[in-house]
Amino acid sequence: MTENEEPEFPSFIPDQQAVFIGWIADEESEMNGMPAYYIHWRGGLFVGTYNEQDERFSPRYSPGTEGGAMSEQVHxxxxxxxxxxxxxTGRALHNAWALHDSDMIGIQQAHVLALHRANFTRSEIAxxxxxEPSTVDSHRYDATGKADAAKTFVARVKQIEEKGDSDITQNSDETAPNAH
Incomplete structure (x- = not known):
């Protein structure tokens, strides 16, 4: 397998509520080439085998990632x-971990925003x-609002830094209510 080439595993296995996260890519490991899926009903990420004929993933190993949100387990x-x-999907969820780690947005909002920015559709994200797709919309709206507020804040800080301390004090005095 060449670099940046993904193995042929389904990105989602509906019957098992399993989402393809990645694979073992270590030629020294006996697990080399094995897929890793996040299984919703089990609440965890597992490495195992995929049987094409049965279209089934068989978990064999839990890499010690249990507990926490999907993105935390992916990280x-x-x-x-x-x-x-x-x-x-795994890369987008890893980006969600980084977004959430900044403490700017909630974990579900980070998941939705990162998947959306990776060009997943609303139904794919759901x-x-x-x-539910309506929950995707809600999280995306909330995350986008927070991201926009953060951009505005950063722009304001840059504006203040460019003006210098004397202009900040002067502007504050001009806009402060009269204390008389």
Missing amino acids: KFKTSTPNVELSR QILNI
């Missing part, structure tokens, strides 16, 4: 041993996260 998987590669 633990990405930074684990043996080496792994993330699928398109399927990946096992939520």
